[in-house]
Amino acid sequence: MQGSTSVARACNDLLAGMAPQDRQMIWPDLHREELPARIYLERTGDRSEKIYFIESGVISLLETGDLREPIEVGLIGREGMVGASSLVTDLFPQRDSYVQVAGRALVITRSNLLRAARSSDKLLYYLLRYVQTQIAQMSLTVSASVRANVQVRLARKLLMYHDRVGIDDLPLTHENMSIMMGVRRASVTHAIHSLEGEGWIRAQRGLVTIRDRQGLEKYCGPFYGVAERRYDQIMNIQRPTRSDHLPRPSGAAGMSA
Amino acid sequence: MQGSTSVARACNDLLAGMAPQDRQMIWPDLHREELPARIYLERTGDRSEKIYFIESGVISLLETGDLREPIEVGLIGREGMVGASSLVTDLFPQRDSYVQVAGRALVITRSNLLRAARSSDKLLYYLLRYVQTQIAQMSLTVSASVRANVQVRLARKLLMYHDRVGIDDLPLTHENMSIMMGVRRASVTHAIHSLEGEGWIRAQRGLVTIRDRQGLEKYCGPFYGVAERRYDQIMNIQRPTRSDHLPRPSGAAGMSA
DNA sequence: CCTGAATTGTACGGTTTCGTACACAGTTTC
DNA sequence: GAAACTGTGTACGAAACCGTACAATTCAGG
Numbered sequence: 392m393q394g395s396t397s398v399a400r401a402c403n404d405l406l407a408g409m410a411p412q413d414r415q416m417i418w419p420d421l422h423r424e425e426l427p428a429r430i431y432l433e434r435t436g437d438r439s440e441k442i443y444f445i446e447s448g449v450i451s452l453l454e455t456g457d458l459r460e461p462i463e464v465g466l467i468g469r470e471g472m473v474g475a476s477s478l479v480t481d482l483f484p485q486r487d488s489y490v491q492v493a494g495r496a497l498v499i500t501r502s503n504l505l506r507a508a509r510s511s512d513k514l515l516y517y518l519l520r521y522v523q524t525q526i527a528q529m530s531l532t533v534s535a536s537v538r539a540n541v542q543v544r545l546a547r548k549l550l551m552y553h554d555r556v557g558i559d560d561l562p563l564t565h566e567n568m569s570i571m572m573g574v575r576r577a578s579v580t581h582a583i584h585s586l587e588g589e590g591w592i593r594a595q596r597g598l599v600t601i602r603d604r605q606g607l608e609k610y611c612g613p614f615y616g617v618a619e620r621r622y623d624q625i626m627n628i629q630r631p632t633r634s635d636h637l638p639r640p641s642g643a644a645g646m647s648a
Numbered sequence: 649m650q651g652s653t654s655v656a657r658a659c660n661d662l663l664a665g666m667a668p669q670d671r672q673m674i675w676p677d678l679h680r681e682e683l684p685a686r687i688y689l690e691r692t693g694d695r696s697e698k699i700y701f702i703e704s705g706v707i708s709l710l711e712t713g714d715l716r717e718p719i720e721v722g723l724i725g726r727e728g729m730v731g732a733s734s735l736v737t738d739l740f741p742q743r744d745s746y747v748q749v750a751g752r753a754l755v756i757t758r759s760n761l762l763r764a765a766r767s768s769d770k771l772l773y774y775l776l777r778y779v780q781t782q783i784a785q786m787s788l789t790v791s792a793s794v795r796a797n798v799q800v801r802l803a804r805k806l807l808m809y810h811d812r813v814g815i816d817d818l819p820l821t822h823e824n825m826s827i828m829m830g831v832r833r834a835s836v837t838h839a840i841h842s843l844e845g846e847g848w849i850r851a852q853r854g855l856v857t858i859r860d861r862q863g864l865e866k867y868c869g870p871f872y873g874v875a876e877r878r879y880d881q882i883m884n885i886q887r888p889t890r891s892d893h894l895p896r897p898s899g900a901a902g903m904s905a
Numbered sequence: 906c907c908t909g910a911a912t913t914g915t916a917c918g919g920t921t922t923c924g925t926a927c928a929c930a931g932t933t934t935c
Numbered sequence: 936g937a938a939a940c941t942g943t944g945t946a947c948g949a950a951a952c953c954g955t956a957c958a959a960t961t962c963a964g965g
Contacts, residue, residue, distance in 0.1 A: 454787045457870030464790045476783070479776045482882060485784050512766070519736045522779070526733070527742050529786045530711045533721045536793040537830035540921070564942060573794035575923065580943065596931065596942060613714030625739060797951070821912065832953065837913065853912060853961060 403444040403497055404470045405521060408626060413507070413514040420503040426450075428493040428562075432473050433484040441498050442474035448494015449555045451571060452525075453487040461487060463548075463571035465529055468494075468555025470622065475522050478504055479515075491567070492556055520625050527621040535614045541574050542582040546607050547615045548572065549592065549599060554619070559601045586610075660701040660754060661727045662778060665883060670764070670771040677760040683707075685750040685819075689730050690741040698755050699731035705751015706812045708828060709782075710744040718744060720805075720828035722786055725751075725812025727879065732779050735761055736772075748824075749813055777882050784878040792871045798831050799839040803864050804872045805829065806849065806856060811876070816858045843867075 401407055401421075406414055426432070426448050433439045435455065443450075450473055452465035464486065467473055473488045478501065508515040535544055545568065552561050565583065569576040583599070586592045591606040592599055601607070608615055622628070658664055658678075663671055683689070683705050690696045692712065700707075707730055709722035721743065724730055730745045735758065765772040792801055802825065809818050822840065826833040840856070843849045848864045850857040858864070865872055879885070 452787075454791045456788055456791045456874045458791070458795065462791045462794055464787045476780055480773055480780065480882075482777065482780060485780065485878065485882075486787060509769070516737055519776070520739065522783075523733055523737065523739060523742065526779075526783060526786065529783065529790060530709075530721045530743060531713055532790050533786065533793055534711045534713045534715065534719045534830075536790055537719055538715065566942070573791075575925095576943085577924095577945080578922065580945085584944090594943095617713045621742065625737075625742075823912075832955095833913085834915080834954095835952065837915085841914090851913095 401444070401497060402446040402469060403472075404626075405472055405518075406444050406497065408628070409517050410511075410513050413511050413517070416511065416514075417499060417504060417507045420499045420507075421497045422499075424496055424498045426490045426494050426496055428490050430490050432488040432490065433477075433486075435485060435487055436483050438483055439474055439477055440501050442472060442478060442501055442504050443496040443498055444472045445469050445496045446494065447557065448490060448496075449492040449552055451489050451491045453489050455487065460570060460573070462573045464532060465525055466551050466555060467525075469557075470555070471521060471525070472518075474501065475518055475525070477501060478508060478518060479522070491571075492552070492562055524618075524622045524625050527625070528618045531614075531618045539611075539614045541572070541578045542585055543611055543614055544572060545579060545582045546586060546591075547611050549586075549601065550604070550607055550611065550615050553601050553604065561599045561601070562597060563599050564597050658701070658754060659703040659726060660729070661883075662729055662775075663701050663754065665885070666774050667768075667770050670768050670774070673768065673771070674756060674761060674764045677756045677764075678754040679756075681753055681755045683747045683751050683753055685747050687747050689745040689747065690734075690743075692742060692744055693740050695740055696731055696734055697758050699729060699735060699758055699761050700753040700755055701729045702726050702753045703751065704814065705747060705753075706749040706809055708746045708748045710746050712744065717827060717830070719830045721789060722782055723808050723812060724782075726814075727812070728778060728782070729775075731758065732775055732782070734758060735765060735775060736779070748828075749809070749819055781875075781879045781882050784882070785875045788871075788875045796868075796871045798829070798835050799842055800868055800871055801829055802836060802839045803843060803848075803868050806843075806858065807861070807864055807868065807872050810858050810861065818856045818858070819854060820856050821854050 401414075421444070423446075424443075426443075426445075432441075432443055432450060445468055447469060450467040451463045452467065453461035454464045455461040467488070473496075474484070476482060477484060508518065535547055539547070548568065548571070549561065552563070553559070565576050565579045569579040572579070583592070583594050586607070587594050589606060589610070591601075591603045591610065593602050594600075658671075678701070680703075681700075683700075683702075689698075689700055689707060702724055703726055705725070707724040708720045709724065710718035711721045712718040724745070730753075731741070733739060734741060765775065792804055796804070805825065805828070806818065809820070810816070822833050822836045826836040829836070840849070840851050843864070844851050846863060846867070848858075848860045848867065850859050
């Protein structure tokens with residue numbers, strides 16, 4: 392790809408959180424790459440030689456199964472990486488990784504990261520912990536898919552995007568969201584209007600703006616926040632408002648602030 | 649627990665499929681345990697000191713989130729193990745593991761398996777591959793939860809249970825299934841009747857008997873079989889009727905035969 | 906055998922979501 | 936500035952599913 396430059400400082404939480412010696416070990420192998428929207432970082436079954444530590448933008452994990460249209464089963468932003476599973480085993484990707492919101496990433500070759508992980512147990516187990524956070528996210532997505540209605544699921548998804556893009560403007564179309572959620576576009580349009588009517592978001596063509604994050608979180612109830620707290624717990628993140636099992640998601644549950 | 653005896657021969661696919669030297673290494677540490685129905689092998693957040701290689705019976709992975717009732721997000725039988733994730737990291741279980749169908753398992757302590765995995769990369773990466781199969785299963789569960797109706801989801805679930813119990817009689821109540829699927833009991837009753845009307849199953853009080861597996865598989869369409877083929881692929885299982893992407897699930901897609 | 910508990914059958918109005926369709930608005934291309 | 940494309944608003948009947956409720960059946964224990 393293009394846009395490969397040398398690295399100044401990492402904006403990726405996994406890189407920022409790993410042991411300094413591990414970070415220093417892989418540092419020379421990292422190169423920054425731009426991630427334009429609508430490209431695939433990995434395709435199901437196609438070996439990928441690169442692993443991406445996302446610095447900005449949003450990647451969706453898409454599950455196709457044997458169906459025509461895929462479904463979004465996971466989200467990755469600056470809190471995560473793409474390709475962790477191809478690291479721990481010589482396996483082909485099991486899902487598509489699709490750039491929903493353009494951004495950039497620090498990229499390392501699979502062989503380089505694999506070598507590093509084999510030489511440092513600490514690094515390997517650190518990255519494996521991240522895999523567990525993805526499992527947690529997916530598990531809670533199952534729960535929400537079954538129990539929450541379209542409107543709540545949409546709100547949840549917007550919050551998850553908001554956590555990752557960092558700004559309040561989310562470049563998403565109704566069609567976009569409808570495919571990711573596996574519902575009709577008309578259902579998304581209706582849900583968007585409803586959330587807009589409450590004053591929580593503002594919708595324009597191809598753009599959703601978050602205006603009242605707390606309102607959205609409250610509306611989602613138990614369907615937002617659990618995955619985010621688990622991420623913190625698994626990766627040992629300490630946040631100022633660390634309220635363990637209180638109902639109040641406290642606004643700092645994710646990776647936003 | 650009770651029922652701990654010495655081991656004669658493993659009926660667990662993971663143990664059967666691992667490298668002989670790895671199996672021999674952990675063999676002395678394994679003890680057989682009976683798994684009575686309705687107990688929990690792991691609870692979310694409670695450290696578990698045991699890891700279970702399931703020989704028979706069915707374990708559900710239950711996700712509670714912050715909700716009152718849990719949802720089944722994964723199934724484990726003789727093809728798998730409970731506690732794999734607490735192996736690769738010193739993490740608490742992130743989900744409940746509940747014995748849906750009684751059976752037995754070969755049990756090893758976490759510290760023993762952890763030591764073995766640290767001394768054998770091959771073993772570690774083998775078990776990590778199994779974790780990937782669980783992710784695949786969960787990912788396809790998301791897909792099915794969003795796109796398939798209750799009747800198809802029920803059929804899919806019955807097939808997955810059938811794969812794991814080995815016999816045609818599944819000890820499940822309607823209430824049981826309704827909780828696992830997150831729907832009304834009445835919805836399950838209706839779906840059961842419908843599947844029964846097609847002659848694919850036979851239902852009695854607390855018991856569902858599979859009578860026409862192929863019929864069920866055909867009815868599920870793309871919602872059954874993909875996860876099972878991925879398991880084979882990830883774990884490098886070779887089966888006689890290995891038809892890669894043909895629509896025919898061929899009856900040997902799972903771990904049944 | 907009797908009683909209580911567990912399981913299953915069934916009903917009804919209400920809500921959500923679907924499938925499909927068509928009109929309109931904003932953006933890009935030529 | 937006209938055409939083509941993309942994105943959004945809206946409608947309508949049909950289907951799926953829900954919440955709730957209650958009766959009937961089967962099983963387990965005394």
